[in-house]
Amino acid sequence: MDGGGDGQQQHHCDPQHDHGQARGAAQGQSRASSRRPASTSAPPPADIHAAASPQIPIDSAAEKLSGQFALGRQGDFLPGDLIDTARKVAGQARRKPTAVLRAGAGFAGELLRIAGGESTLAIDAADKRFADPAWQQSWFYRGWVKGWLALGQSLQQYARQSGLNAKESERAAFLMTQVTEALAPSNNLLNPVALRKAIDTGGSSLRRGLANLLGDLAAGRSLPSQSNDSAFKVGGNLAVTAGAVVLRTEMFELLQYAPQTAQVRAKPIVVVPSIVNKYYAFDLASGRSVFEHFIQQGLTLFTIVWRNPRPEHDHWGLAEYQEAIDQAITVAGEICGVDDVNVWGVCGAGPLVTSLIGHHAATRQRKVSSLMLFVSPHDMSHLGDVPGIGAFTDPAFADKHKARSARRMSAEAFSLLFGLLRPNDLIWNYWVNNYLLGNDPPTFDILTWNNDGTGMTAAFNRDFSELAQTNPLVTPGAMKVRGKPIADLSKLGIDSYVLGAMTDHLCLWQDVYRTARLLGARSQFVLGSSGHIQTIVNPPGNPKAAYFTNPAKPVAAEDWLASATRHPGSWWEHCVAWTHEHSGPWVDAPAKPGNRKYPSIGKAPGKYVLEKV
Structure with missing residues (x-):
């Protein structure tokens, strides 16, 4: 890794230098919601962008941000596994x-009831496909x-009663969900x-749709x-x-904001973004930028910008990324003339940051x-509860596909993977809009960011899969760095601020x-x-926004929420105040x-950030 030289430079916030140089499939939805309390004293408000863009699955698009956890816990599930299933x-x-025969008989019987007007099946009023x-x-x-x-009921019945073992049955149910969603009458x-x-x-709508498909x-x-x-x-x-840009290495750039x-x-503040997503979800347009808001409150901010790795970078593993993070922390401290800095770890980068601090x-x-x-699980023992992922978390499946940890994952593979996790929101919604209706794809900054992904190196894929499977962060001494x-x-001897998102579908709160x-x-x-990205991109001024706090930390998360205090507004302001307390004079x-x-x-x-692979 190139750490200095003519391309490696840095900026200064040191006062001396400053003066001198001046929605998902129904099955998945029900499983996700089962882990939340049925009610709270203050029900969560509607999502921030819901009224403005009712057809855009904003948080669904953001689920790729959680890709490292999903891939690790699934033993690197890939679409080809559906063929095996x-x-x-x-x-x-x-x-x-x-x-x-049992499932077929049940299906035939229900069809007879439908024909006779006796079926109790009903269209879900919340399903916008059939509005x-x-x-x-x-x-x-x-x-x-x-x-x-x-048909969907019968396919799920067969998956449950086919005689497969529990995990195989879950995988069969996942496959049946894909079939059912693909066959939806709206498609x-x-x-x-x-x-x-x-x-x-x-x-003309058909001609435009065909043009979109061919494109x-x-x-x-x-x-x-x-x-x-x-x-x-x-x-x-x-x-x-x-x-x-104040530092450029082979692996990352370090930005210092004015x-x-x-x-x-x-x-x-030194921000460490997710390895598999570009950092600018935190820096969208003015007024919707987390970075801009914190800077406007008098806080100095640096961010790492990860390079989109190419095949020649496949040796970059967890250790290399941690060395890069440590280098960025050191450089930011030197620029600002301080011994220690505040660090943000985003989603899958969180365990890397925390173990480095350890x-x-x-x-x-x-x-x-x-x-x-930010939305960063460290205890990965429960990640199999995430809808769609749990089916692929058993050790036998992970061992069978262990060799996959030696290969890289492309941004396209991540998109396809998460499309399968929420097929209606991330595949068929756009199939109907773009091809059947002949509409242009939505114009929305978060969706553009979501499509601007990065890949994962083979070494990091291997290392993070092992981290997710062995879950060492929950056992003192089990995790090693250097x-x-x-x-x-x-x-650790420092204060920490941990942000969760109530309706996050992958990094469950x-x-x-x-x-x-x-x-x-x-x-x-x-x-x-709200959800994964809607919680992060939540500027002050939204009358429906809210967040919850509770100084106690009981064992059960639901007990924490039951006694938590609901605050109207954005967590941004709460976090700014907390950060000021830790940022010196x-x-x-x-x-x-x-x-x-x-x-x-x-x-x-x-x-x-502009590189494509």
């Missing part, structure tokens, strides 16, 4: 045809949907909305386009907070003043709550009232970024 299901059907009145008013469409619901040209639009437009095929996409990316440009109207106040706190504590280094973790056991996470408990008495857990803002050793080598957002 299909073969096993077919083989079981030959061996035990009675289960097929058009024709689905209820037309006997043809109404019967079609009920028949489809009956073909007889969809009454698509049919009506084709007639009204004289067939996606020509671009080599495995899924329908989720966003109209032409409306956004990184560095143009995304990731536009002013700053500079101050927006006359004075700033002495200790900066190494600091074990080796008596004081480099971090405080820690903030060959030495790290300190007990409850004894209960799992994130366990992180706060692992970090001991000096940790604080805060719960946002006020000093004059730097006149320019970096310092003599690490001068500016270019404007933010830099080069690496």
Whole structure:
């Protein structure tokens, strides 16, 4: 890794230098909700963007942010595993045809009840696929949907009663969900909305839809386009907070943002984004940028920008990423003339940051003043409870596919994986919009960010899979950094702020709550009232926003929530106040970024965020 040289430079917030140099499938939804309390004293408000964009699954698009956890716990599940599952299901059907006959008889009986008007199956009023009145008013469409619901029930019945073992049965149910969602009556040209639009437009909607399909095929996409990316440009109207690149290595760039106040706190924040997503979810347009807001409150902020790894970088593993994080922390401290800094760890980067701080504590280094973790589970023993993932977490499955940990994962593979986890929201929703209705993909910054993914190196895939399977962070001394056991996470000697998201579908808030408990008495857990990205991108001023706090940390997450206090507004303001307490005295803002050793080598957002692989 290139740590200095003509490309490696840094900026300075040191006061001396400053003066001198101046929604998912129904099955998945029910499983996810079962882990939340049925009610609380203050029900969560509606999601921040729901009213503005009712058809855009904002949080579904964000689930890729949790990819490292999912892949690790699944033993690197890939779409090809569905083929293996299909073969096993077919083989079981030959061996035990009675289960097929029972499910088939149940399906036939339900079809007879539908034909006789006696079926109790009903369209879910919340399912937007069937919101058009024709689905209820037309006997043809109404019967079609009920028949489809009956088919889904029968397929799930067979998966449960086929005689497969428990985990194989779960995988079979996952496969049946894919089949059912693909066969939804809304997914073909007889969809009454698509049919009506084709007639009204004289067939032009079909021509546009075909053009959209051919465009996606020509671009080599495995899924329908989720966003109209032409409306956004990184560095143009995304990731536009002013700053500079103060360090560039082979692995990452370090950005230092320009101050927006006359004075700033002495200790900066160093942000460590997820390895498999680009950092600018935290720096969208002005007014929706987490970074901008914190800077406007007098806080100095640096962020790592990970390079999108190429095949020649496949040796980058967990140790290499931790060394990079440590280097960024050191450089930011040198620029600002302080011994310790505040660090943010985002999602899958959180365990890397926390274990590095554990190494600091074990080796008596004081480099971090405080820690903030965003939607970052550390105890991975419960991640199999996540809908769709639990089916692929058994040791036998992981061992069978252990060789996969030696290969890299592309951004496209992540997109396909998470499309399968929530097929209606992430695949068929766009299939209908783009191809059947002939509409352009939605224009939305979060969806553009979601499509701008990065890959995972083979070494990091291997290392993180092992981390997820062995779960060493819950056992003092089990995790090693640089060959030495790290300190007990409850004894790091620093304060921590742990943020969870109430309706997060992958990093379930209960799992994130366990992180706060692992970090001991000096940790604080805060719960946002919406989903993964909607909780993070939640600027002040939204009348529906809220967050929950509770100084106690009982064993059960639900007990924590039951006695928590609901606060209207955004957690941003709460976290800003907490960060000020850990950021040292006020000093004059730097006149320019970096310092003599690490001068500016270019404007933010830099080069690496623009790289495609």
